[in-house]
Amino acid sequence: MRTLVVGIGGMTNGGKSTMSSSLHLRIPNSCIIAQDAFFKDDSVIAVDSNGFKQYDVLDALHMDRMMSKIESWRKDPGSFLASQSLRTQCSVGEEVFVLIVEGFLIFNYGPLNELMDKRYFLEIPYDVCKERRGSRVYTPPDMPGYFDGYVWPRYLKNRQEMEDMVSDIVFLDGLKSKEDLLDYVYGDVTMEIQSLMVTKMRTALCLWIVMAVLCPGEVKGHKGHGGDHHHGQGLDHDHGRDNDHGHRRDHEHRRDHNHGHHDPEPGDNGTKPVIQVCPWPWLLFPWGPGVRPTSSSSLVWASTAAY
Numbered sequence: 001m002r003t004l005v006v007g008i009g010g011m012t013n014g015g016k017s018t019m020s021s022s023l024h025l026r027i028p029n030s031c032i033i034a035q036d037a038f039f040k041d042d043s044v045i046a047v048d049s050n051g052f053k054q055y056d057v058l059d060a061l062h063m064d065r066m067m068s069k070i071e072s073w074r075k076d077p078g079s080f081l082a083s084q085s086l087r088t089q090c091s092v093g094e095e096v097f098v099l100i101v102e103g104f105l106i107f108n109y110g111p112l113n114e115l116m117d118k119r120y121f122l123e124i125p126y127d128v129c130k131e132r133r134g135s136r137v138y139t140p141p142d143m144p145g146y147f148d149g150y151v152w153p154r155y156l157k158n159r160q161e162m163e164d165m166v167s168d169i170v171f172l173d174g175l176k177s178k179e180d181l182l183d184y185v186y187g188d189v190t191m192e193i194q195s196l197m198v199t200k201m202r203t204a205l206c207l208w209i210v211m212a213v214l215c216p217g218e219v220k221g222h223k224g225h226g227g228d229h230h231h232g233q234g235l236d237h238d239h240g241r242d243n244d245h246g247h248r249r250d251h252e253h254r255r256d257h258n259h260g261h262h263d264p265e266p267g268d269n270g271t272k273p274v275i276q277v278c279p280w281p282w283l284l285f286p287w288g289p290g291v292r293p294t295s296s297s298s299l300v301w302a303s304t305a306a307y
């Protein structure tokens with residue numbers, strides 16, 4: 001089992017929730033933990049001399065509770081998904097579980113920040129932020145002057161703190177379309193997932209080769225199941241989806257219907273050296289074609305001092 005933690009940070013109304021939910025819909029075995037769900041009760045939020053509630057600081061959040069929730073995902077992502085009424089979409093042992101952590105202060109909290117494998121930060125200009133914020137109703141609602149008197153100056157401080165702490169954040173231009181932003185992040189995360197899977201398959205393949213060398217009788221004498229190439233030893237992708245009837249490609253269905261009645265291929269005497277049938281020599285070379293991103297770098301800010 002492999003895991004990936006993706007941080008979707010950004011300023012208020014930068015598009016974090018929008019991006020996170022779309023990402024979640026696209027990525028199998030993913031779930032979202034949102035920082036917004038951990039605000040303390042209004043009665044304990046500090047108030048400054050101007051009467052502004054101090055909501056935009058880590059003290060306003062139950063970060064301990066958020067960390068516990070993340071910890072329970074880390075311990076057993078499969079059960080965590082089940083507890084959220086989400087299904088695991090792959091066979092046991094083959095899946096990559098992805099946690100999307102979303103929030104405006106996720107990178108400012110050291111213990112959380114250090115769990116992230118990928119970090120994205122959505123940013124928009126002051127006037128767009130103010131406009132979007134003005135059309136959203138929080139509980140309690142923003143009091144008059146709250147954005148200019150508290151939210152924006154606090155954002156600038158939080159951002160400075162974050163930049164002092166963390167270096168490998170991908171800054172995204174939140175003015176780009178939702179679709180373009182999603183495509184960019186999805187492509188990047190998918191590449192990360194692929195490289196985790198390749199690493200795992202490569203390990204399985206190496207073990208296989210070692211087995212073939214050390215115990216040739218055991219490995220070479222692999223009896224075909226009617227010539228089914230896809231059995232066994234952790235390389236068995238399609239077979240692994242047998243539990244997931246809703247998400248399979250047509251040719252996989254056809255293969256299963258033939259299960260046990262598969263026509264032997266020419267020269268197939270029912271016994272195949274396993275290494276010979278391995279279709280993915282590139283597994284040994286994950287840096288080869290097919291694992292590199294197609295980057296859409298115009299979405300990414302080169303500078304962090306835009307605002």
Ligand SMILES: Nc1ncnc2c1ncn2[C@@H]1O[C@H](COP(=O)(O)OP(=O)(O)O)[C@@H](O)[C@H]1O
Nearest residue numbers: 011012013014015016017018132174176177178
């Ligand atoms: N890329 C985008 N372009 C235009 N509007 C967007 C974009 N992303 C989000 N929005 C809109 O901005 C508002 C705030 O988005 P939301 O995802 O809730 O922000 P956040 O979670 O960062 O506070 C919503 O009305 C949303 O539809």
Ligand SMILES: NC(=O)c1ccc[n+]([C@@H]2O[C@H](COP(=O)(O)O)[C@@H](O)[C@H]2O)c1
Nearest residue numbers: 011012013036039055056104138139140
């Ligand atoms: N969810 C709440 O209980 C609550 C209450 C008041 C303000 N807020 C605001 O939420 C913002 C953070 O959330 P967004 O990034 O989704 O806007 C903060 O700027 C904070 O001022 C949230």
